[in-house]
Amino acid sequence: MDRGTMPGGLLDKRSILERLHRTPPLIEGVVDLDTQLQPNGVDLTLRAVERCTSGGAFDFSNASRRPAEREPAPFDSDGAARLAPGSYVVTFNEIVHMPSDLAALGRTRSSLLRSGVALHTGVWDAGYTGRSESLLVVYNPHGCVLQRDARILQLVFFRLERDVTEGYRGIFRGENL
16 A cells, blocks of 8 residues: 555644545635645644633533623734733634545644643644634743734644544534534
């Protein structure tokens, strides 16, 4: 088997680019493809930042699930969100369409990590479609400034050994569309 078609592997730039031209595209709404397309993933950019204003509640069956309430952390006239230390929920600009043969993981861009800022993410399951959200934590006691459209996360894609027969069907399918 050719290494370029090996199941279970990490997609490279050429494979990602090919999937960006399918219908639906792997990712749509990219701000600048030449800048965002990386050797092993695609950088996702900042659309919105929100602060949690309440606690959440979770259980096994989701019968009592109650995500935290949130309020926008506004961008100033320069397009910057000035964030104090703490946790925030960020929404990305790009819409992700996960096909049945891929899953993805998001990793904080190293420039944020080097400044005391991290993103915590779930898994982008096969079958998921949406404009994703992630948890951003500002650990730096001096805070940080994030510009609208800043590249903050690299999404990396993995081929599955087999296509899933039933993709993601949870409540976040189609989120923020």
